[in-house]
Amino acid sequence: MYRIKALNKISPAGLSVLDQSRFAVSTDVENEDGILVRSADMHEYVFPENLRAIARAGAGTNNIPIDRCSEAGIAVFNTPGANANAVKELVICAMLLASRNVVGGAAWVKDQAAAGADVEKVVEKGKSQFVGPEIQGKTLGVVGLGAIGVQVANIATKLGMTVWGYDPFLSVDAALSLSRMVQRANDLETIYKNCDYITLHLPLNGDTRGMIDASALQMMKSGVRLINLARGGLVHDDDLLQALESGKVACYVTDFPNNKILTGRNVVAIPHLGASTPESEENCAVMAAQQLRDYLENGNIRNSVNLPALEQPWSGIARLCIIHRNIPGAIANITKVLSDDNVNVENMTNKSKKDYAYTVVDINAKIRDDVVDEIRALEGVLRVRLLSH
Ligand SMILES: NC(=O)C1=CN([C@@H]2O[C@H](COP(=O)(O)OP(=O)(O)OC[C@H]3O[C@@H](n4cnc5c(N)ncnc54)[C@H](O)[C@@H]3O)[C@@H](O)[C@H]2O)C=CC1
Ligand SMILES: O=C(O)C(=O)COP(=O)(O)O
Numbered sequence: 001m002y003r004i005k006a007l008n009k010i011s012p013a014g015l016s017v018l019d020q021s022r023f024a025v026s027t028d029v030e031n032e033d034g035i036l037v038r039s040a041d042m043h044e045y046v047f048p049e050n051l052r053a054i055a056r057a058g059a060g061t062n063n064i065p066i067d068r069c070s071e072a073g074i075a076v077f078n079t080p081g082a083n084a085n086a087v088k089e090l091v092i093c094a095m096l097l098a099s100r101n102v103v104g105g106a107a108w109v110k111d112q113a114a115a116g117a118d119v120e121k122v123v124e125k126g127k128s129q130f131v132g133p134e135i136q137g138k139t140l141g142v143v144g145l146g147a148i149g150v151q152v153a154n155i156a157t158k159l160g161m162t163v164w165g166y167d168p169f170l171s172v173d174a175a176l177s178l179s180r181m182v183q184r185a186n187d188l189e190t191i192y193k194n195c196d197y198i199t200l201h202l203p204l205n206g207d208t209r210g211m212i213d214a215s216a217l218q219m220m221k222s223g224v225r226l227i228n229l230a231r232g233g234l235v236h237d238d239d240l241l242q243a244l245e246s247g248k249v250a251c252y253v254t255d256f257p258n259n260k261i262l263t264g265r266n267v268v269a270i271p272h273l274g275a276s277t278p279e280s281e282e283n284c285a286v287m288a289a290q291q292l293r294d295y296l297e298n299g300n301i302r303n304s305v306n307l308p309a310l311e312q313p314w315s316g317i318a319r320l321c322i323i324h325r326n327i328p329g330a331i332a333n334i335t336k337v338l339s340d341d342n343v344n345v346e347n348m349t350n351k352s353k354k355d356y357a358y359t360v361v362d363i364n365a366k367i368r369d370d371v372v373d374e375i376r377a378l379e380g381v382l383r384v385r386l387l388s389h
Contacts, residue, residue, distance in 0.1 A: 001022060001023070001024055002022060002023050002024070002033045002034060002296050002297075003023075003024050003029045003030075003031065003032045003033050003034075003050070004018060004023050004024065004025040004026075004029070004032060004033065004034045004035070004036060004292070005025075005026065005027065005028075005029045005032040005034070005035050005036070006025060006026070006027050006035075006036045006037075007027075007035055007036070007037040007038075007040040007042070008036075008037055008038035008039065008040050008057075009038075010036045010038070010057055010285045010288075010289075011057075011278075011281040011282045011284070011285035011286075012285075013282040013285055013286055014036070014057060014282070014284070014285020014286045014287075014288060014289040015285070015289065017285075017286055017289035017290055017293060018289050018292075018293060022297075023293070030048065031048040031049060031050045031051075032048060032050060032051060033050050033051065033052055033053070033296060034051070034052060034053045034054070034055065034292050034295075034296055035051065035053070035054045035055070036055050036057060036285075036288055036289065036292065037054060037055070037056055037057070037063070037064070038056070038057050038058050038284075039058070039060075039063055039272065040063060041063050042054070042063055042064045042065060043063070043064075043065050045065070047068075047069075047072050047074060051072075051074055052073075052074060052075065052295070052296065052383070052385065053074060053075045053076070053077065053292055053295050053296060054069060054074060054075070054076045054077070055076075055077040055078075055079075055288035055289065055291055055292040056076065056077065056078040056079070056288065057079055057082075057281075057284035057285045057287070057288035057289075058078065058079060058082075058083055058275055058284050059078055059079070059080065059081075059082075059083060059084075059147065059148075059275075060078075060203060060204065060230075060231060061076060061078050061203075061305050062203065062204045062205065062231060062233075064076055066305060066306050069306060070306045070307075070355075070356055070382075071382065072382070072383075073323040073382035073383025074383075075295055075301060075304050075306065075307050075323075076304060076305050076306045076307075077288060077291045077292065077295070077301075077302070077303050077304050077305070078288075078303060078305055079283070079284045079287040079288050079291075079303065080146075080147055080303055081147035082280065082283040082284040082287050083274070083275035083277075083280035083281075083283065083284050084147035084148045084151055085151065085279070085280065086274060086275050086276070086277040086279065086280035087148045087152075087201075087229055087274040087275060087280075088148060088151040088152050088155060089277075090229060090255070090270070090273060090274050091148075091152045091199055091227060091229055092152075092155065092156075092159070094199075094227045094229060094253040094255075094268070094270070095135050095140070095156075095197055095199070095225070095227060095253075096135065097251075097253055097268050098197065098225035098226075098227060098250075098251040098252075098253045098268065099132040099133050099134065099135055099225065099251075100130075100132040101130040101131075101132045103268050104130055105127070105130040108126065108129075108130070109123065112126070135156075135159060135160075135161055135197065136159060136160035136161065137160060137161070137162075138161055138162070138196040138197060139161065139162045139163075139164065139194055139195045139196050139197070140153075140156045140161045140162070140163045140164070140195060140196070140197045140198075140199065141163075141164045141165075141166065141185070141191035141192070141194065141195030141197070141198040141199070142156075142163065142164070142165045142166070142182075142199055142201060143166050143167075143188065143191060143198065143199070143200050143201065143202055144166075144167055144200065144201035144202030144203075144230070145165045145166070145167035145170050145174050145178060145182075145201070146167070146171070146174060146201060146202070147174075148201045148229075149165065149167065149174075149199075149201035149202075150165075150174050150177050150178050152199060152201060153165045153178060153179065153182045154177075154178065154179040154181075154182065157179050157181035157182060161197075162183075163179075163181065163182045163183065164182070164183050164184075164185045164190060164191055164194060164195060165178065165182045165183070165184055165185065166184075166185040166186075166187070166188055166190070166191050167202075170184075188211075188216070189219055192216055192219035192220045193219055193220070193221070194221075195220075195221065195224065196221060196223075196224060196225065197224070197225045197226075197227065198220070198224060198225075198226050198227065199226075199227040199228075199229070200212075200226075200227070200228045200229070200230040200234055201229075201230055202230060202234070203230070203231070204230070204231035204233045204234055208234055209233050209234065210233070210234070210235070210236045211234055211235075212226070212228075212234055212235040212236060212239070212240060213236040213239045214236070214239040214242070214243075217239055217240065217243040217248060217249065218248075220243075220248065220249070222247070222248055223247065223248075223249075223250040224248070224249055224250065225249070225250050225251045225252075225253075226240075226249050226251070226252045226253070227252075227253045227254075228252070228253070228254045228255065228256065229253075229254075229255040229270075229274045230255075231256055232254065232256030232257070232258060232261070233256075235252075235254075235261075237258070237260045237261050238260075240252060240261065240264065241260070241261065241263070241264045244264040244265045244266055244267065245264070245265060249266075250266060251266045251267075251268065252264065252266065252267050252268070253267075253268040253270070254267065254268070254269055254270065255270045255271075255272050255273060255274050256272060257269035257270070257271070287303075291303055297387070298314070298319075298387070299312075299319055299321035299360050299385065299387055300312065301358065304353075306353070306356065307323065307353055307356055307358050308351035308352055308353040308356075308357070308358055309351065310349055310351045310358050310360060312347060312349045312360045312362070314362065314389050315346045315347040315362045315364075316346040316347070316362035316363045316364040316389070317363070317364055317365070317366075317388060317389055318362070318363050318364075318365075318366065318367060318386060318387065318388045318389070319360060319361065319362050319363070319386070319387040319388075319389070320334075320359075320360070320361040320363065320367070320372070320375065320384060320385070320386055320387075321358070321359075321360055321383075321384070321385040321386075321387060322334060322358070322359045322360075322361070322375060322381060322383070322384050322385075323356065323357075323358055323381075323382045323383040323384075324356070324357055324358075324359065324378070324380045324381045324382055325355060325356065325357065325380035325381075325382065326352040326353075326354070326355055326356055326357040327379075327380045329379075330357060330359070330378070330379075330380050330381075331350050331359060333378045333379070334359060334361065334375055334378065335348075337371060337374045337375050337378070338361070338363070338371070338375075341367075341368070341371045341374075343363050343365060343367055343371065344363065344364065344365065345361055345362070345363060346362040346363055346364050347361075347362040348360065348361045348362070356382075367386065372384055372386050
């Protein structure tokens with residue numbers, strides 16, 4: 001029985017992937033084998049000895065200490081694209097909110113009623129203060145052309161916008177999905193200087209933290225509308241507050257508000273609702289649970305952010321799953337231990353990703369615990385699991 005801890009509310013459709021006869025899922029299980037998580041901050045999380053995998057039902061993994069997981073031999077998964085449509089739809093909404101002052105206008109109407117005014121009469125007089133431009137004919141800059149950015153860029157062309165996209169690591173899949181109407185920018189400067197609307201769709205990491213700072217803002221068009229449904233940390237709050245105050249930024253729509261940025265003028269704050277649709281919550285939960293199940297039961301890896309993809313059909317009675325450093329001699333050392341003990345390898349696959357590698361070895365005989373321990377003790381080996389079929 002595998003013990004799975006859910007650190008956030010996970011859609012029941014995902015939990016049903018984990019058959020109750022083989023998986024015990026709860027919020028308070030101890031020494032869990034696997035974790036299902038959404039945005040809970042795991043940076044201070046103490047890993048129990050048994051923990052083998054963390055599945056993030058969503059895209060961003062900046063809430064998970066990836067390096068610490070890799071060193072502990074814990075696989076981290078996410079669900080690429082599973083919530084992209086939900087975010088795309090909210091970005092369209094955000095562009096309109098950034099333009100038409102619906103938020104300010106709606107609050108004003110309620111205030112009028114609360115103050116005893118005849119709302120039907122006052123709206124026609126008062127509405128002129130909420131005038132805002134149309135998005136058709138304007139220029140949109142999309143920073144990050146991944147699962148979400150591509151969808152946003154494509155639909156914006158259909159709304160009559162001129163669209164620039166920037167992504168220095170554009171994947172082949174993303175390039176193939178991108179509309180030909182989207183112009184590729186070779187640098188951020190092109191986006192900043194040309195766009196009336198800028199929307200961020202890239203991960204928060206050491207390279208991107210605080211990228212929207214005074215120098216970036218200074219390059220932007222006066223009156224630019226900025227949309228951030230990616231992560232709050234991409235923006236330098238103090239610099240943005242100044243740009244909002246001066247009017248350089250006409251509106252900032254963010255899915256990641258904090259107390260400081262809320263003090264700014266023309267900030268529209270959404271409580272991290274990008275992926276909060278039943279469809280997206282279900283997609284992400286099902287995908288995360290399937291990946292977690294396949295890893296725990298079969299050692300297969302799909303959509304891991306720290307380990308290589310590897311899927312091997314079973315061809316023996318037992319399977320060794322070895323996470324190790326990507327160093328010369330690692331595979332030879334493993335096969336030597338096995339051959340010294342007369343263990344015949346039925347099938348073996350090795351894949352690497354940056355500093356880490358993963359080797360799956362199928363064998364057709366029982367293997368002694370001390371042989372498994374010998375592999376565990378090899379240089380660079382971080383985790384060994386023995387699965388049986
Ligand atoms: N508000 C919400 O609820 C949600 C927010 N997100 C956020 O949106 C981000 C993007 O999500 P997806 O599109 O699904 O991820 P993705 O991984 O498919 O796309 C991210 C893209 O950013 C690009 N990129 C990386 N560094 C870059 C840089 N320095 N400059 C420009 N592009 C860069 C990558 O090459 C990739 O194409 C996530 O990392 C997450 O932080 C994602 C889903 C929901
Ligand atoms: O997938 C992401 O990166 C998100 O930000 C969605 O977060 P959530 O699962 O809604 O807490």
